[in-house]
Amino acid sequence: MDKLAVLIPAYNESQTITKVVRDVIEITKDITGTVVYVYDNNSQDNTAELAVEAGAVVRHEYAQGKGAVIRRMFREIDAEVYIMIDADDTYPVQAIPDMYHKVAERKVDMVVGDRLSSTYFEENTRPFHNIGNTLVRGLINTLFKTNIKDILTGYRAFSYQFVKTFPVLSRGFEIETEMSIHATEFKMLVENQVIEYRDRPEGSESKLDTYGDGVRVITTVINLFRIYHPFAFFGSFAGILSIVSILLFIFRVFFPFYHTGRVDNMPTLVVSLILFSVAVTAFFAGAILNAIQSSNKRNFELNLINADEKNKNHANN
The missing domain is CATH 3.90.550.10 (Spore Coat Polysaccharide Biosynthesis Protein SpsA; Chain A)
Incomplete structure (x- = not known):
């Protein structure tokens, strides 16, 4: 070396x-x-x-x-x-x-x-x-x-x-x-x-x-x-999509329904539900990937400890 x-x-x-x-x-x-x-x-x-x-x-x-x-x-x-x-x-x-x-x-x-x-x-x-x-x-x-x-x-x-x-x-x-x-x-x-x-x-x-x-x-x-930061990455998308879907639902579906008693904007309702579903999926994907990344970092530290112990044993022998 x-x-x-x-x-x-x-x-x-x-x-x-x-x-x-x-x-x-x-x-x-x-x-x-x-x-x-x-x-x-x-x-x-x-x-x-x-x-x-x-x-x-x-x-x-x-x-x-x-x-x-x-x-x-x-x-x-x-x-x-x-x-x-x-x-x-x-x-x-x-x-x-x-x-x-x-x-x-x-x-x-x-x-x-x-x-x-x-x-x-x-x-x-x-x-x-x-x-x-x-x-x-x-x-x-x-x-x-x-x-x-x-x-x-x-x-x-x-x-x-x-x-x-x-x-x-x-x-x-x-x-x-x-x-x-x-x-x-x-x-x-x-x-x-x-x-x-x-x-x-x-x-x-x-x-x-x-x-x-x-x-x-x-x-x-x-x-x-x-x-390295999947929850922050996917969580940001989840937050943006959630806000967009809720605003679409409130202003384009709920308010007209409140006044007329009818759902006149059915396509908008479908789009808002799809966006909210994607947001939920992104949120949980980020949470799962974040748990995996945290585990990887713990394993990295454990591997370093094991490598240090092997090096010490090798030096002593």
Whole structure:
């Protein structure tokens, strides 16, 4: 098992990969047992060759997408501490020792490299990225009641416990959103670390599709809210449908019937009853799924306890 594994996903980053790998090796030279891994994701340039020359261990992931790369990394590599950093030289490697010590010594499960509290809005030249980061941060912190300062940052440190319990579902850039929500929902210790962000060097192109990936991120947030908080999700629909059905019944069926003694709006009566039935179904579906989710969270905690006991017994033997 590595002491520290520095994970660098890379796709067509020949312009910056050499500098990033060498900077990481230099800053971690005092952390014995550090290995720098570059996972090449079907690059069309010589990213992989340059990474090898710079001193990294290079592996390949042939399923396209950042989520696929991280899934492979987390499955294959065992380390006490993991640090993930992008290959585009936008993050300062000087933060790595502090992030490492927070995980190794203070038992933090995830350290988030916070760009948004420092230079991101000045350095980033894509205004819709700025708007998207702010929107996603506000949405997640509101829905999931957390205080993560930068949801979409690719600069993070992880504990072994986080990496080996994180189910990677996304294939693209929405993976950072999943990480943030997973840590929050399972009560893992998360800390923010302010970092100085710098924009990509001239000639280096972002792989992020501002609009397409933005839609996927928002969709992921909504889906994860449905999964982790089913009662709130389905209960909201139940409440809206109930109100609509009751208002239809009162104003379009009951009041006319009160005055005339006849049900003149039979279709409206049928629609209101259907809507109310759907609302009741949504309510109980949310309640059942909420009970299942609560059970899953309890089982998760029990599995962590059992894993800790096995590790202690293994260490003693």
